[in-house]
Amino acid sequence: MITGKRVTLAAAALALAGIGLLPVLTMIARSFFVDGRLGMEAYAALFASSQRLLPWFGNSLLLASLISFSATIIGAPLGVLLARTDLPWRGVFAVLFALPFFVPPYVIAAAWFSALDQSGSIGRLLPEGASEFLSSTFFGLSGCVVSLTTSFTPIVMLLTMAYISAVNPRLEQAGLLASRWPNVLWRITLPLIAPAIVFASVLVFLLTLGEVGVPTFLRYPVYPTEVLTQFAAFYDFSAATAAALPLLLVAAMVLTLEKSLQRTSSATIGASMTNAPNGAIALGRWRLPLLWVVSLWMFATVITPFAALLGQAASLDALAQAFARGGDSILRSVVFASVGATFLTLSGFFCGYLIHHKALAIWRSVDALTLFLFTLPGTVVGVGLISLWNHPSTNVIYATPAIVILGFLAQYALIPTRMTAAVLQRIPPSLENAAELAGAGWFTILGEIVAPIAKRGLIATWTICYIFCVRDLGIAMVVYPPGSDTLTVRIMTLMANGAPSLIAALCLILIIVTLAPLLAAVFWRAASRPFT
Amino acid sequence: MNRLAPLALFALAIIMTIVGWWLLAPEGGESVVVYVSHDEVFSEPILKDFEKETGIEVRAVYDTEETKSAGAMNRLIAEKSNPQADVYWANEPIRAEVLRQQKIAAPYLSPNAAGIPESFRDPLGYWTGFAARARVLIVRQDVDPKPTSIFSYLDPQWRGKAVIANPLFGTTTDEIAALFVLLGDEDARSFMETMRDNDVKTAPSNGDSADLVSRGQFAFSLVDSDDAVSRMSRHERAIMVYPDQGADEIGSLIVPNAAVLIAGAPHPDAARKLIDYLLSVETERKLAFSDAAQIPLHSGVKTPPGVKPIEAIKTMAVDYAAVATKLQEIQPYLKNWAATR
Incomplete structure (x- = not known):
């Protein structure tokens, strides 16, 4: 056995x-x-060109950090809001906010561009100078941040939703005996799901670090382009593998950090299957304002690019x-x-x-x-x-x-x-x-x-x-x-x-x-x- | 029932695999495998027509913009010892020439190659050119006077107003390598340095740089003729200029497609039939009338109004084999040049 x-x-x-x-x-x-x-020629060549590659590597790290931060800061509260509160139409919001995750990021970038372009749904509403400025600003770091945040926020949101549903309701119930929901959320629920949020954040960081399509489309020079260049322009498999190694090293370092953070977390999730989950958190007077905020955010970040896509199709x-x-x-x-x-x-x-x-x-x-x-x-x-x-x-x-x-x-x-x-x-x-x-x-x-x-x-x-x-x-x-x-x-x-x-x-x-x-x-x- | 759940899942996997294989398995008849670097939107209809006319199933691997039209080439190199492809439809002859130099190509002199000028084919038949693009300037409509030469990139009046695709990739690399062959290393390097000093911007691809011009962000760019034609057909604000057409000027670089038979091709007979088909007058006519607006290399092929016949263009006189060799030689230089942008 x-x-x-x-x-x-x-x-x-x-x-x-x-x-x-x-x-x-x-x-x-x-x-x-x-x-x-x-x-060791491939590695020697990589070392020799390190000065040239460093700014690109810096750009990659900057972009990955920005996306990881923005996706977490938006995705985690959104996940809590949609999974645990009595916000109206939570299911619909969850599906709509998850939509960008279902398409490759370069499609999102293309959709955003067609919305901001001078003939796009946003661009044509603006004066010519403003739309020109907007569409040209979109090319570069800002466009990458907008597109990749749209693409990767659902990862944090969905993982937060999944893990928060697994929190042992007994712990929250015990907390509720002595305090109210905001305090219970802050002191019990969030610490319990913190490892999941950190994991989601790390996932977004690493996915952004390896992303080529969006930075290439939006002309923001990043390190993975170097790997692609080795494959695509020089047919040099050895150089491409060598060029990929720094990315792997960063990935390994970030994962080690995530592991050590998880180890220091003393909390466990482990919901008992015999306990029914807690009821939804009543938002009270915040229900309507939050509904507005979530709706506007959805309109700005999901409806706008997807409407541009739908308009074309x-x-x-x-x-x-x-x-x-x-x-x-x-x-x-x-x-x-x-x-x-x-x-x-x-x-x-x-x-x-x-x-x-x-x-x-x-x-x-x-x-x-x-x-x-x-x-x-x-x-x-x-x-x-x-x-x-x-x-x-x-x-x-x-x-x-x-x-x-x-x-x-x-x-x-x-x-x-x-x-x-x-x-x-x-x-x-x-x-x-x-x-x-x-x-x-x-x-x-x-x-x-x-x-x-x-x-x-x-x-x-x-x-x-x-x-x-x-x-x-x-x-x-x-x-x-x-x-x-x-x-x-x-x-x-x-x-x-x-x-x-x-x-x-x-x-x-x-x-x-x-x-x-x-x-x-x-x-x-x-x-x-x-x-x- | 619950006891059987894992087994049921496993059985489901097996059944789905078998059904999937059955649904997607290639048909049993004659087939040919072609790797294609020409845009799928233009090449697929030609391959479908070949299937219809010959009954030979075509299984294709297409390049993507993301791999800078070099994914198929990389696969051919990786598969050198175990070739899967029969034919390579290259979108320019330089890669075809590299395949010859790496002993991945096999010779085949197609009877349909007879009408194609010798300058556009390998004498031993390792590759044969057909249906070409020209390297042209796409110029914003409101620009006056208009640039007429690739040396306009060096003119101070266009400082910061011109864009070019990344010279590490595609036909822009070919053009720069051709300039190195034509002008010599010293003058060509001077051309590149002056271009950098004149604040010429770079874009990821020809398509991107054509967009940047047609959307009004730059005055002109050196692109492929199909890039310019497609923007003009969408009524964008740009026109096409064949560069350097004066009597003592260097002419426009012509970039034909190239058909290559792969050494050790698993289906050599079907491969030859496909190459014959690609090199036919009829295929050139179709590609000329498609949105690709390719220039036929056979003489006397009817062309639409926007496509100049090859005889009407002053072409750059270069040996593609020499360009291919030079291209590999100058890659470190181009990489450095691109890195200092």
Whole structure:
């Protein structure tokens, strides 16, 4: 029994290492070879040009810090407001605020630009000088901040919402006996979810640090452009790998900091499943003003860019064109993302279990590996996959969509692992212990106790994995097999001289395809609700 | 039921994988794999027509703007020992020439190449040019007098008012490398330094710099003719000027597409058929009448009003192989130049 558990968890960890770490190690190992012989030229060249690269690196750090700060300062209160208060239309707000997360950031930047442009919905309302100033100011750091804050705030908001729902209601109830909600929120709830907010903030920092599309579009020079340049302009894989290493070092430092912050936090979440959650926090006289503030913010940051996108796509002709040119890609995106999400949920379940229960001595390494892989730019993971799998004997992987699925499993392993660990945290260990004492095998415990209790969490995990897979661009762009592009890749390839209405229509379809499982879940819940 | 939940999830994964593979697997008939650096919006209709006419399924990998039209090239290099592609449709001949130098290209002399001038094809058939773009100036409509030469970038009257795409990428790199070949290293470096001193701005791509001009932020930019034509067809405030057309001037650089047969191509017969199709008069005519507004290289091909026939343009006389070699040589210099912007 114990052996079965250990073997299964070890196999999951090994599979993760094989799928994710091996390609990266292969790529790094190759960067030490120049023309077939061992050499450090790539790293020497990087060191020699460090003076030139430092300002770009500084820009990257500045941008990542700004986005991390702004997304946290906006996303965390928004998450609390939408998850725990009696603000009207919270569900609608949550879906609308999450929308930017469902499309690649460069689409958001393009949408913002079309709104601010002189002929755009905002630009044409302004005097010519003002609109010119606005659209030219948008190019640079300010545009990057606006676009990426719009894109990444939902991450902080959604994680805050998820974690605040997991806070043990007994702790808040105890606090409410002695104090009122604002104090309970400040002194009990927020400290409990602080590690989740820090994690979300770190996630945003790292995603911004690796972002290329938006800074390139808005002409703000950042360090990852250097990595792309090495790939794109010089066909130099070794130099590109060497250039990526400083990014990895910063990522590792930030993750270590996050870990140490989490360790110093003495609070635990661990809601008891037998307790009903606390009721919504009554906003009282603040309800209406806050509704106004949230509505205005939503109008400014979500409705404005998306309306510009919709305005361009709003013709039957554009939609017909989009289906004609992207129909196959839409189908492929759905299938790849569904398969990827299913395998991710499966592997993430075991890795999350391993981490939560610290079931093997390597649990820290597995946790660190998933984080490391998540922070790697998709293009780097993609090139690593090419380095490892591009052989005649492995064409069954390399020349088929399996390579894309492997890329998803490597890059997004963090999501199901962390989510499963969070879900398992809500299951009292006594349940498993009791079953074990009663003689139940591990697989029986999983099937009879863990899976039924974690069912909702696992469905949520699958949905989030699906969303990450369907909006992926970095991996798919580098490794998609001939004739098997995904919708995000199709949008990118058509962006070069494609009609704006066609691009907008494809983006609209991408949003619908991404939201499909969420909509299905909403309909399913509505349909399964008993008539009263 | 609950006991079976993990198994059911696993079974679902397997079923979805099989259904997905079945839905998305390539059809069983003859097929050809092509990597394409030309814009998908223009190249896909041509490949669809080929599929319709020959019954050969085309499986394509397209480049994206984000990879600066070099993603396909990088894949070809990475796959050198295990080629997946049969044909590379390059959007300019320099990359095709680099593939020849790296022994990734194979020779093929297509019968349809006969009508294409020798200056636009490799003599041994490692690449063959077709349907070209010209390097032109896109100029804001209200600018007067209008610049007529790429050396206008050095003219103090345009200080801070001109923009050029990043010379590390795409056809702008080709143009700079061609200038190095044509003028010699010293004069070409002087051209680059003076351009920097004259506060010429850089944009990420030709498309971006064309937008910056047509939206009124700059007076002119050196771009590809299709970039200029597309802005003009959208009635934006810009016109196209073929540069350096005077008798003793250097002419406009012509950038043909290039068809390359890949060494060790898995489907060589289908690959040759596709290359023949790409090099046909009919394909050149279609590309001329598309929004890509490409210039046919076969003589006598009908062109729309906005596209000048190749005979009517004074073209820059360069050897593309020499440009490719020079391009690789000057990359460190260009990188430094771009970094000091």
